[in-house]
Amino acid sequence: DAGVIQSPRHEVTEMGQEVTLRCKPISGHDYLFWYRQTMMRGLELLIYFNNNVPIDDSGMPEDRFSAKMPNASFSTLKIQPSEPRDSAVYFCASSSPTDSYNEQFFGPGTRLTVL
Amino acid sequence: AQTVTQSQPEMSVQEAETVTLSCTYDTSENNYYLFWYKQPPSRQMILVIRQEAYKQQNATENRFSVNFQKAAKSFSLKISDSQLGDTAMYFCAFMKWGSQGNLIFGKGTKLSVKP
Numbered sequence: 001d002a003g004v005i006q007s008p009r010h011e012v013t014e015m016g017q018e019v020t021l022r023c024k025p026i027s028g029h030d031y032l033f034w035y036r037q038t039m040m041r042g043l044e045l046l047i048y049f050n051n052n053v054p055i056d057d058s059g060m061p062e063d064r065f066s067a068k069m070p071n072a073s074f075s076t077l078k079i080q081p082s083e084p085r086d087s088a089v090y091f092c093a094s095s096s097p098t099d100s101y102n103e104q105f106f107g108p109g110t111r112l113t114v115l
Numbered sequence: 116a117q118t119v120t121q122s123q124p125e126m127s128v129q130e131a132e133t134v135t136l137s138c139t140y141d142t143s144e145n146n147y148y149l150f151w152y153k154q155p156p157s158r159q160m161i162l163v164i165r166q167e168a169y170k171q172q173n174a175t176e177n178r179f180s181v182n183f184q185k186a187a188k189s190f191s192l193k194i195s196d197s198q199l200g201d202t203a204m205y206f207c208a209f210m211k212w213g214s215q216g217n218l219i220f221g222k223g224t225k226l227s228v229k230p
Binding site: 031033042043044045048050056089091093095097102103104105106108109111 | 148150152157158159160161162165206210214215217218219220221222223
């Protein structure tokens with residue numbers, strides 16, 4: 001398996017623009033997670049899905065952020081409009097309910113820079 | 116709410132030596148999982164080792180072992196025979212039992228292995 005795939009790896013945009021981050025989880029994994037990593041706040045869970053349904057979005061910072069999972073193999077995290085404080089590394093992770101240790105497998109992350 | 120604290124922002128160790136990274140956590144849960152993740156400069160989050168709270172035996176994975184002290188809510192990581200490739204950020208993380216969701220991370224410890 002190729003692991004969790006994220007695109008793009010790097011994104012540079014200007015304030016006010018719409019940004020879309022993409023994630024393909026590991027095949028067969030029913031859970032998908034979006035995390036944000038910053039120097040100040042560390043790694044934070046933004047939202048997670050189970051069987052394509054959002055379960056907990058309490059970590060989404062504000063209405064400018066939205067996430068979707070239209071099918072089992074694809075998810076997006078959208079920021080509209082983007083702001084400089086959104087600059088961070090965004091990770092997608094997936095896990096399988098059959099894994100007794102609940103291990104989450106992470107993608108390589110997308111480094112977002114908002115100018 | 117659960118919290119995870121890593122009190123050592125940075126550490127260094129000579130190659131082939133042993134180093135211990137500290138982690139404490141706060142929870143009212145009795146059953147849970149604990150993890151150590153490694154994040155090398157490539158940014159990829161890699162699971163190093165994991166522990167279930169109900170297991171008294173400390174987990175071991177090759178050169179990596181933990182000292183799990185449930186009463187003290189302590190979960191330290193020992194790296195033996197340190198290698199240059201161990202240079203990375205190390206994150207301690209907590210997850211409630213039965214939850215596929217919220218991984219709560221510490222702020223991380225930056226480990227440098229020196230030749």
